[in-house]
Structures are given as C-alpha cells and as structure tokens.
Amino acid sequence: MTVSLTIDGKHVEVPSGTTMLHAAQKLDIDIPTFCDHKHLVPFGACRICVVEVEGSDKLFASCVTPVSQGMVINTATPKVKEARETIIELLLTYHPLDCPVCPQSGRCHLQDLAFEHGKDSSRFGPIQVEKKVDYLSPLIESNQKRCIQCGRCVRICDEVQGEGELDFVERGFNTVVEPSFGRVMDCEFCGQCIQVCPVGSLYSRIFKHTTPVWELTPVRTTCPFCGVGCTLNLEVKKDRIYHVLGVDDEGSNNEGFLCAKGRFGYEYVNHPDRLGKPLVRKGDVLEESTWEEAYRTIVERFNAITAAGGAAVGGIASARCTNEENYLFQKFLRSVLGSGNIDSVARFGQAQAMEALDRAFGVAAPTDSLDDLDKSDLIFALDANVTEDAHIVGLKVLRRVRNSDASLIVANPRKIKLVKFADTYLPMKPGSAVALTNALVNVILAEGLEDKEFVASRVSGLEDLRRSVDAYAPEKVEELTGVSAESIRETARSIAAASAVTILISPASGSYVGGDTVAAAANLALVTGNVGKAGSGILPLSEYNNVQGAMDMGALPDRLPGNQTLPEGSQPGLDAMGMMEAAAAGNLKGLFIMGENPLTAFPDRDLVLKALQNLEFLVVQDIFLTDTARLADVVLPATAGPEKDGTFTNTDRRVQRVRKAIEPPAKTRADWKILCELFEAFGQPQPYTGAMEITRAIAGEVPSYGGITPERLVKNGLHWPCPDTSHPGTSFLHGEGFPGGKGQLRVIEQQKNGGAPSEYPLTLISGMILFHSGTTTKWAKGLNELAPEARAEINPSDAKDLEITDGDRIRIKSEKGHMDAVAKVTPRIQKGTVFVPAHYSNMSVNSLMRYDPIRERTVTHVSVSRA
C-alpha cells in the first residue's frame, strides 16, 4: 500500500510505513541527522531532523515518524530552522571545540552543521562537563566530552554486532557511553562504533594525532584477511595507510562493517620489519643482495635440479596473493619448471571441501552466496567458527535470525558467539560432525521427511546412503557426538521442515578433516532439497582472503585453472603434504613458496621443518622474513596486498578488485611482477606487463571467469560462473540442475577415534581467533596488543582438576610434540577439550598435530599441565 504526500511543495508516493526522512530523501530533500543510521532501528534521539507538519503545532522527528496519506510536510520553515539551531546550540554548550586535535575533524557531522548554520558558540553559554577520556582500552579510544549521545555506537554494538559492550550509563546530562561497571572496553574491537560515530567521541587510537582527515585519500579495495572479502577504503597519504573505513554501497558485501583485522590490521603493511631487498644465502647467512643475483641463483639452482625432470621441484602457492599471481605461479611451475607439484594451504580445509562439493554437485565451489543468507529460513552452523573465521558472515547470520523468523542451529564443541542467538545449540564433541550429520540424514529418511520430489528427480545414490546411515540412528551416536537423540531428531525435523537451509562449515577447523564434514552435509542438503535455490546450500568458510582464488587458478596438483582436469595421461602432482613428505625423504629437492608460511600454517611442524631443511634449494617470496623464509636460500621481497593491483575470489565465489593504494618499499616488487621477471630469467618472454592484463588472460582461459574483466569490477564484484561479459554473475549454483545430471549422494563414514589414551586425556581443537589471520597480523601492533600470545581455552572443571588458573603458562603435549601457551579458563569450551589458536609461530599448535590424509583419526589427543 502506498501513501501520497507533499514535502516542501513536492509530491511523493511512498509505501505506507515509510518514515518522513526516507520520503524526503526520495525527493532529494536534505534533512540533517545525527542518530539516524541506515543499519539501525530509528532512535529519534537527536531531534535535529525535526520537521513541521501542516495542521499540527508540534515538531516531528522525521527519522522515526511514519508518513500518512495527504500529509503536508515542511522541512525548512523558520520554526524548523530555529529548532535545528537550538539543537546545535544546545550541543555546543558542552561539546568541546577542540577540532584541531579531534580525529574526526573534517568529517564531523556537528562541525558541518555548526559551519552551515554559522554557530561558533551557544547563547546559553558553556556548561562545564566532567566526563572522562578512556585512554586504557586498546585500539578504540573514547572521549566522552565530545559525545553527543546519539546512541549510534550503542545500537550498532547491540543490533548489528550482537555484543552490547557499550551502553548508556547514568542519565540526563550525566549520561555517558561506556562499558558496564566502569570496565575498560574488552570486546571484539570491530570498530563499528568508530565508523558510525558522527563526532570524534570514539576513534582509532592508532589513527589519532597522525594526520588530518582531509589530507587522506580513500582507495577502494578488498580486505586482505579472510574469505569474506570486505570492501573497504584504505585512507592513505603518501606511502602510508592511516585509517580504514568499511564501504557501504551496493557494490560491497559487508555493508560497511569490518572486523578488528580489517579495521586495524593494516599496520603490518607499513611495518619496519618489511623485507626491503632480496636475500641470498651465503653459507649460513642470508645476505642482502640484488634482484639480478637472486634471479641468477634461482635459475641456476632450479635448472640444476630440474635437469633430471620437473618432478623434483614443487611450489606452494598463496592463499594471500591475487588470482593473477596464483595463475602466473602455477603457470610458471608447470611450463617453466615443468612440475605438477603445486598446492596451497587450501589443502588442509577448503580444497577438501571443494572436492567434496565437486563430487556431490559437480562444481568445486560453494553453492550459495553470502547475500542470500537473508533468504534462508534456517541456518545450520555445523562445526563452523563463523565469527572468528568469517566475521561478517556472523553479522549476516545474526541479522537474519534477529530480524526474521529464520532459525539458527549451532553444532560446535565450543559455545561460539552465535550460540547466544541460536534456537538450538548442539554441544557436539570434537571430530564428530560426520556422525551427527549422518544421524540427521538417518532421521529424515526414517521419518520420510526427505524432499521426495527433489530426491526423485535430481539425486542419485539414495539407497546406498539409506543403508549406510542405518548405523547412525540417533541413539547409536548419542555418546559419540555428545548430542542427545531427542535433540538430533528435533534438529532433523526442523531442517526438513525449513524451506531454505544454508549450512555453514569451517572445513579447516579441527584436525584437517573438514572434507568429510562437507561431504556429509552435502548429503543432508541433497535429501532435503536444499541446493539450487536462493538461501540454501553449503558455504564452507575459507580462512584466508584468496583460498578460493588460488584453487580456481589451478594451484592444485590435480587441476588446471578453472578446475579443469589435467590432460589425458598426465599424472597429478604431489599435494602440499606430499611435497613435505617427499622433501623429508629427499625425493623433492627444490621448492618455491610464494606468500605462505608452512612452518606455522601446515600441520605437523616437525615434518615441515625437516622437509624444508632437507631441501637442496628453497625460494621464499614474501613480505616478511617469516620462520619459513629464514630457512630459504633465496628470499624475494614482495609487495603487500594494498601495494598492488589484482583480484581476489572470496568464499562465495565473488571475484573482487584489489587496488594499489600506496607505493611499496623501494626495492620490493609485486609478486606478479617477480613471476613475470622469472619467466624472462628462465629465457622466456615476459608474459605480461600489467596485473590487469593477467586478469584478462584469466578471463580468456578460465570459462567460469570468462566475463570477469577489470572494467566490470570497478565497483561491484562478480560471482562466478560468469561466462561472458554480459553475464551478471551467479549468486547460487545448480538452480538449473547439476552438471553431471544428478546430485550424487555418497556414503561417508565417521572415523572412529577410539578413546583418549590415558596419557593424553584431552581432545584438541584448533582454529582462528578474532584478532589474527595467519601470520601477517602478527606484524600489526594494535592487534598484537590484543592477542600477543596463544591463549589456550580450557574448561573450568578441567582447569580445576589440573590446578590451572586463568593466565597460567601451560604446556600442551601430544604424541607429536608439545607447545606452550597461556591458559584461558572459560566455560565456552566443553569439558575434556582444549582449544588452541593457530597463527602463532612461536607457540605453534601444529607442533601437536599430524596430517592424516586417510583420516583414520579426526581428533588429536593432548595433555595439559602447568609449564
């Protein structure tokens, strides 16, 4: 139903329920606001947006008042102007005019309005305020003297972020915004509050007193941390990044929201430890050298090894680098070095997930898009550390669950943040996701709840699956999964009853067996008909920005770019761990690592160390001297994400532009440029002269990227498949059917872990934490302040038994090795388990874990004691 009305003499029609403010915006009539924000429930606090309605003496706050039929609204009458000026004057009675030192100066809404109305003081005189500045909290500073109490921060922290760290305290004039009970802010440090603050009350500590905002130039690019691929503006001056703001327009998939990494992690880029010159090993020492010498050494040493065939060398591509660089990397390995041994860190999670999806649906890609979460009516977070792995996905889930009837089911050994908002929480034991999922399928089939039409027309393999899940009747898996049979049944019924179910999985969490979880989840999606429609499907969350892109670009031992199969007769190369084993055994002699730190990121640190030390020749191309780079024979100083052009492909197949925002350190070179020069060094013509040229080449070679050209990526990303330049991209897959005809159900068995050995009574869980992403963020000062060392989560009851208290130094041992960490005693983790974050090269959880490609065990058993 629409209503028609008149605003400032102009006629407009809007849907009923529209606020006066939005109706005016439709007419391009500008009404000032402080408290209103597009992502927040209208608040009506600041009153700067008041308007007059004919026939009423009152003024109406346009942001909260709905229009009605025939209304005549005036937004610029003397009465309105007077009211607005009074509001400004009231605020100026106490808001300090410390604009010269205010980090918001230059984009402060109050400053703008005072300027517009020519107010430099208030006729009501100054009021003395005694409000404090919080200098204690890391990263986010709060100056309550400047606060105008619009409540944007309070509301975004609650409504969008689901945290509620900030709230109004005290009342009336004494109201302040702060954490409860006078605590220092201790939250997710997403900084959403900073971004929405209209004045300089909440701001980045890193940014303050560095540069005025008007000297900054925003550069739109894609965040270099996780697989969400948030669009952000790097605000730069000369060759330095000073500030980051999330971009909120139709071309961004994060609506302006960021996480702590995206907002504060940029510090690594300008870190003084950045590699500045090529390093070449002379004896035991890596010495600064020239690009010429580095290239010469690489050519000589690789040629020496590959003389006997390319199989003796291999390459680890980068889940950090651009599509263009990964594309070139695999091409270099395959065509110059003649080796098919190519892989990446994707091997330990996402590659398995994609293989599972490929086998089930015929395409190695997540089936759904993040935007479509808003169309799901049930979201199943299955062993997914949503908030840590893909922060913004957590916000999207939260919004969907809060603002609609959609329900959320969380199955996780830890009470992840989303549990607080879930309809059902299944406290699954670590490593039992397959059994749990099979049990859900068992119930659905046993009770005849499957989507019969979908199964009949689009799925094959039902009978084998039915037989296999017999062993997973809810009662039979109660003990293994830790989830009651009743909960399993109820969950299965909810999933079957929902019309669009999205399953979120973190395949890299746990012990590198996420592929099986994804395969089992694919069965669940197929029997319930939850593939091939908006808001349904499977979204494995990738930990790094370009895991998907590296795979798409053929950084896989058994696939060429675009997931194309190897030519007839060629054998797949070694995968990442295969290369490590071969190197350790002396069969792989040369290795080229681009933008990866296997010592920290791969499982089984001992094996990796032995492998890398055993190599005849190791080239590492990176931006820091990582612990892996320290072992190299040649280290090539590359450029960071914000210093180069290219594209990333995020966790939902969205290809997005990466832009060069600043000049890199003088002697460094972009990875793609280094690779081009290596082609030349090896006697081939330099293939490309610019990054975008490579983007076009990819479009030519990879069918699903066929329509993805630089011109189309100026603002929006494109979801592949996008076969030609007129194609809008594909938000969800398999709507028209599966490439192989039918979706394939597969028998997936839960691996039996056996009981925990008495010397290792606890089960290890590993994964990401909010404040780090791989190893780059370890060079971000602010984030490091938040999470300087590995804090191992342990249940209070276990801690009591082990006589461990919060903050104790502890030693964690497994049959593979040991590591030290700091204890974090928390009920968030279930009894009998211990969570250790990845990321820390000096407290490396991978020393505890082995890689088990045949997946005979899905968990690692450990012991914990005080160090």
Add this chain to the structure above:
Amino acid sequence: MASDTSGQRLFIGMGTCGIATGAEGVLAAVHEGFDKLKIEVPIVKTGCIGMCSQEVLLDVETPGRARVTYRQVQPEMVEDILQKHVVGGQPLAELAIGQIIGEGESAYEGIPGYQDLPVFKKQKRIVLRRCGFIDPDLIEDYFETEGYKGVEKAIKTMSPEQVREVVKESGLRGRGGGGFPAGLKWEFCANAYGDQKYLICNADEGDPGAFMDRSILEGDPHAVLEGMIIAGYAIGASYGYIYCRAEYPLAIKRLKTAIALAEERGYLGDNILGSDFSFRLRIKEGAGAFVCGEETALMASIEGRRGMPRSRPPFPAVKGLWGKPSNINNVETYACVPPIILHGAKNYAEVGTEGTKGTKVFALTGKIINTGLIEVAAGTTLKEIIHEIGGGIEEGRAFKAAQLGGPSGGCLPSYLAETAIDYDSLIQAGAMMGSGGVVVMDETDCMVDVARYFLNFTAAESCGKCVPCRLGTKIMLGILERITEGKGTPEDMENLKDLGQQIKSASLCGLGQTAPNPVLSTLRYFEDEYDAHINEGTCPAKVCTALITYHITDNCTGCTLCAKKCPVTAISGERKQLHTIDQELCTKCNMCFEVCPFNAIEKE
C-alpha cells in the same frame, strides 16, 4: 473486669502514612491494652482513609453505634480509649475527629459526623470508597463490599465488546495524566493484530507530592486487580504486568497477597469463573527512574532494557511490550472500572463534567492544613479543594498558587482558584490534571524557587536520550539557579521562554514535552517575581537566601535562644539586651527565624 465487647471492631490506619506516623506502636499498644483489660477485639488494619495529617487514626466501632475516629493517636492514649470507649462504651470526644454514622446506627453526642467534616463534605468517593474501611489483606472484606462482582458480571453476562462499549460510554479517561479515553484505548488494542496481548498497569507513580496510586494499592489492591481482569477480558490479553516502583514496598506486599488470594479464589489463572478467559498477573518492580512512568520507557524496563522512551507511533496498542499489542493504564484508571461495569456507564457518567466524567483522586500537599488524599467529582473548583476540603492555608497565610500535575504540570495562581478541575479547563489555564498531585503554595513561597525545584527534579530525571530534554532542562535549571542567586540577567527571561518552547516542541517524550511547564507557567503568572530577582535583586517571598539578609528587630527580648542555636555563632548580644547578627558570618540558614519565640527576626 471483663466486659462485653462482642461485635466491636477496631480500625487502625496502616497505610504508609499511618505506619510512618507510628501505627505499629499504636497497634502494639492496643495489644498490650487487650492483655491488661483482658479483652479481645478484632482489629481491621486498613489502608489510608485520606487524612494523612491526622494519622495515626484509630477507630472504634460498636454494634448499633457510629464508628468513631480518633486522630493523632499516640500509644499512651490507647489504654484510655480502650478502657473508656471499648469497655465503657463512652467515646472520648476530645480525641475524636469525627464519627461515621451508618444506616440505623446511633450517633454519639459531641462528635461531628463525617458528612459534616469539611474534609469529607465535598468528596465523592468511588475509587477510594473502600480505603480505610476494609483490610486490604483480606479478600473477604473485598467480597463484602461488592468485590469481584464486576468481574463476575463482565465475564458471565457480557462479551468483551460489550465491556468495551460500557467503558467507552462511561467517558472514563486515563487517570495517569494524559486523559485519553480508556474505552477507546482498549478498543485499539482489542482490534490490533496479534496472537498475544499484554495488559500493563502503570504503578510507577513518581511525581513529587503524589501518592494517589500508592494509597489505592495499599488500601484496596483487589480493586486494581479486578479492573485489570476486566480490561484483560475486554481486550483479549492473557497476561498482565503491574509495574510498581520498588520504593512502594507496602503496596507491593499487599499486591502480592492480593494476587495470591485472587488466584486461590479463581479470579486469576486459567479459565476464570469457568469461562475460556485465562489471565495471569505479575509484578515488575521498577528501580525508581521517573521516566519509567512514561509508557514506552516502562515497557523497555519490563523487557529488561534501559528505561528510555521511544517514539510513537507505533503505539503500545499496536506494538507494545515484547513487540505485542499492549494496553497501559494507571492504577486509578483500573480502579474506576469495576464500579462502571457493576453499576453501569450512566451511573458513573452522572458524576463530573461534560468532558471529564467521574471523580479524580488528588494528593494534597504543601502549605495546606489537611494534607492527605481526597477524591472529588471532576469539575470541583480549586478553591473548594483548597479552602474547604483542604482546610485552607496554615497559620492563616494567603494562598498564592497551586502546582497541579507535578513537575509536568503548571501552577495556577490564586486568582484562578475558581478554575474547575477537569482535563480541559486546566489545559486552558496552562496547567494540567496530571496524575493528581496538588502542591499548595502560600505567600512565603518564592515562585522562581518553586520552578527551580521542579526543574532540578526533571533535569535529574531526564533519561538523557533526546537533546532538548537532556541539555535543555540542564540549561534552564542553570538559569533558574542563577536567578535565585541574584545573578540573573534580563536576557535570562527571554532564554527561558524561548528554550522552554523549544524543549516542549522538540522533545521525544512526555517528560521533556512538559518539563518546562513549571517555568513557563510561573513566568506567565508571576513574571513580576522573576523581574524582582533579576532587576531589583530581591526575592519578594524572602526565600532565596542570596537575596535576603536577617536582622533582629526591637521585639527582641534578649532571650539568647537564637544565639545559642546559630550554627556559626553569628549572633551576639548580652542577656536581656537586643541581639545583633554579624552579616559577614551569617549563612542564612534560617535557624534564628525558626526558633525566635518573639518574631524578632526579620528577613529583608
């Protein structure tokens, strides 16, 4: 000595006012007296009958005789009353304030009947009819006085629509201050779409000087429950909340007892009186924020959120508590409902004026003789309330103004004393009915200081959400403080008027929209006082200490009392000689003025 006390009853006023004045001690003395006299008479512990200034009230009722009320009873008076009246049958006329002469009962000589007492003569008690007469903790007392007959009639003989119709016809308007027609509000909620509806009773009475709702809850809690049950039936709500401030522990205790008893007797719970209608009630204690009396803030508070108002629409009837359609009325409104249902709309609408039907309960405070609680027909004039019911001003001083409606209301000057008390006349006069607080001021009250007092209250109670209220009240208060300190400037009056209008028109909720009223109305009627403070540097009422000095006149007898009491030894003088005040030392604490037996202290 034993005597026949059968059929006799004692009444003790055990409302908060009674207890505060010492009713517990009187009760203990009664029991002691029983032991001594070896008698046992049933004691009815009533709520407040309205004569708070006369507490502790102890009544003796003898079969066939009038019920005699003793006033300002002290424990040491009790034995005498028991001995002479209860046992001896002879009332102590000199201690009695009046007698209630029931039908067929014979009166005592020398004690005025209640109907002749000025304080009762002009009252019309509908809401308060049981207060002071029944034991609020005994449901039987309630039953005996038509209790729950309204619910029975509604549920057994009327449809919800019919109930709403009757309430609409009665003309009952919300007694919380807004004056919105109750029946209409119920209809909005009844017609709103929603599977779950809530009923809320606003018992967050927070105006300084207002205690109507507290007295009703303490004196007749079942009447409120009955009104709520009827309302719940009329709108289709199955669950209700009573939001009562935690500062009312006695009211909460009595409500809890009443709810338990009503549940026990089947007036609350599932299938009430065998019907399909089920209704449950829960008490939610407020933490004492004035703004939580605003309905949207109140709902936020029930939901466990910070008590801050939100913009309307949506109105609670459409989207209220937990987002569901909800109906909110205050205590007095619900208490009006049972008699309306039981005796019909017409019967109720006969009382009152055209626009304001029925009665209104007022709390009289300030410089008035009969402070307490009264109920009058709407349309009664302010003059009748103050000079007749209220007994006039203490010590014969001149009535100056009355503040109606608490901090949200305005003041009415003495020359408007003929104003009829109903919603519309009061709005016209720049005041408002409000919830029913009447603060009476006499010639010794400074109107600027009064305005400052109320602004001090609203500035402290502003939730801080919207700019005009948060900052505007703070600034107005600052200006008023300056004026009372003699530092006002001529622009201050303009700024007060202008800012006051801006705050009224731009604030989010009723608190801010009405907060400037005490200032604007005193400016309207007593501008000369502001003028005197600002331009002449004097406080005509001699209240604002910065603008007055204390002197000792020739009346001084040299008794030295003032010198002894002066906390800063600013007064000196020989015994039996004229004393003097050292103006340098004087802190204007007013102590000398208060203690001087000879009116020898003068303020200038």
